Amino acid sequence: MSPSLNHCRALDTSDPLRALRDHFVLPDGVIYLDGNSLGVLPKTAAARVADVITREWGQDLIRSWNSAGWFHLPQRLGDKIAPLVGAAPGEVVVTDSTSVNLYKVLSAALAIAAEDAPGKKTVVSERSNFPTDLYIAEGLCRERGYTLLLVEPDGILPALIGDAAVLMLTHVNYRTGAQHDMAPLTAAAHAAGCLAVWDLAHSAGAVPVDLNRAQADFAVGCGYKYLNGGPGAPAFVWVNTRHAERFQQPLSGWWGHAAPFEFTPGYRPASGITRYLCGTQPILSLAALECGLEVFGAAEALGGMAALRTKSLALTDLFIELVEERCAGHGLGLVTPRDHAQRGSQVCLSRNEGAYAIVQALIKRGVIGDFRAGDPSTGSGQAPSTGSGRTGSPDILRFGFTPLYIGFEDVWHAVEHLKQVLETGEWQRPEFKQKHAVT
């Protein structure tokens, strides 16, 4: 027998992280399982941003670059992210988007590889990596004369042998929720004379990460997913200190200059991570992101990322168990690994037919997850995903579990709604087949 609603309520009552939920605006009637795509609003954010606008901007004007500490926000926020990803103070800055930062670090990695391992001309990544990562790599490879080699997970180690200059991976896969083991893959890359670049978009704030212990070379991550920084929040960058005085980033703007207010004509990079900045920073967005990061400060007193991870695994275990028992016989498959070591903080279910409409029907009921189309590049021979007319792996229903604010009772109700949507055939209503621009 799967856990009862009362059992789930008891789990919430004894949850040591329960109080963290009070830091967020959680709309009535909504069970939000999409924090892996856009995190929720921290309660402090609206007033903080209003204060930055009315007082810091409105009254103090340009003086606020100094008096309100605007100038150092990228570093100050970076220091708040550092403990979440196993970095030291001064090793992380918050700036630009994940895509732009990936361009910068991959370019820096290629420049180092060109010196240390001249002749190596391949960038290795995973075929199912997030598309923007692959697009950025594709563009850079074309520009610099490299080959982008895309492999399946079990093809990563073999691909490192020989010609690989850089291994570029996303730690937790956005479509499947599968997590790579960062330390051994980084070690294998180094043993093959190759640098390791990690994207932490689905890891930072969701699963424990230890960049320094893994001896990774470069990393980027996202501000608006598990860090709850708001739509389009700036992203972050980390570089291993062994490269800190050596790497060149390609977007050599004045904010990454050693002395921007000397206004000298020649570029001289700032020391360390500051050289990853390019131009003037979005202060309003940084202010909102800081509110999201402050909640992790409160979480630290309750056990930090280790406690959040324990809860995240309990939530995803519960969801899997309830779905498998209560929604049995409805054609749902489990895509996310059962093995805790290989699981991020989301659960993805596959279905050959109707995944999009099922997600829409759930959203109508207030259970917000999302849909990702079947991967056309894998799983050939599987049934075509209905509606898209393509062959490939089945479509995916994706549910993110942010342990800061999702409770066990939420999981129970989400599965109950899923069960009702499937049993009643509600998802087959025409309104749920209407495709929106953002899925």
Ligand SMILES: *Cc1c(COP(=O)(O)O)cnc(C)c1O
């Ligand atoms: C969400 C995500 C991004 C987002 O990049 P943006 O530049 O913020 O649009 C990039 N990479 C991965 C792996 C992601 O999950």
